[in-house]
Amino acid sequence: MEIYSTEEQQVEAIKSFWKEYGNSIIGGAAIGLAGLFGWNTYQDYQREQAEAASAAFESAMNQVGATDQMTKAVEELKLAHGSSAYADLATLTLAKAAADAGNLSQAETYLTEVLATIDADFKGLVQLRLAKVQGAQSKMDEALATLAGIDNEALSAQTNELKGDLLRQKGDLAGAREAYLAAQAAGGSQELQMKIDDLAN
Known part of the structure; x- marks a missing residue:
């Protein structure tokens, strides 16, 4: 490691180092901060979406027994949060309600729809x-x-x-x-x- 004998030499070395690497350091720090901000923003968005999907699912499930209202609530849930597990669970609930009502053709349609999107771990059950x-x-x-x-x-x-x-x-x-x-x-x-x-x- 180079030893600097005077304070002036140390200052000159720092200036030289900063001149050569300063832009890279500032740029790297800016990229790091932007990445951190972006990740936090994405995490917040994901959490908000999950909470909204959960609330929509709960609203749909409150309509169990009122088939038309439940169907409408589930369709709205699928439009807003179609890629969430809540959409699959809600559609499975519709399928059960249809089967219980004797509408087997409709139940088959719902189950076939869920098969295209449900997590592989649950596919066999569907x-x-x-x-x-x-x-x-x-x-x-x-x-x-x-x-x-x-x-x-x-x-x-x-x-x-x-x-x-x-x-x-x-x-x-x-x-x-x-x-x-x-x-x-x-x-x-x-x-x-x-x-x-x-x-x-």
């Missing part, structure tokens, strides 16, 4: 619900195709049990038995043994 709705409409082949698309080991028992139910309705008793046994091996419900035994009668 596919399972969709397959049930399709099966209830006697769309057996579509329901089986939906089940075939489920790639979630945790849902193996439920998936295979529903597959067995659908194949049984189609008259494929051997296929139904195979699916029930797979569901049983995956730790399915106690009712599975009754279903398996019933196929032998």
